[in-house]
Amino acid sequence: MRYINSVLGIGIFLIVLPALGFPSAWKSFFLLALGLWLLAMSFSMRSVRATSVKHKRTSKKIHVVATAPEPVVEIKQPEVFVSNSNEQSPTV
DSSP states (O other), rough: HHHHHHHHHHHHHHHHHHGTOOOOOHHHHHHHHHHHHHHHHHHHHHHHHHHHHHHHHHOHHHHHHHOOOOOOOOOOOOOOOOOOOTTTTOOO
């Protein structure tokens, strides 16, 4: 967040710099200083972002939860006798 506020401040200063009435040598100095400051901030933000991305890539943890296999239960189905209608029952 501080980078955003710094860039906003530099932008506002650059907008009002011509209206402040500084001599041209001072204006050149301020423009050079602000340009170098923006350059340093951009490199700083880039290194911070690269470090955080690298940290995110290496800090991934894989959580493995091992569970015991459930016991196999055999379900016996009741025996169903189907009578064949073609067969005749024995007579007595």
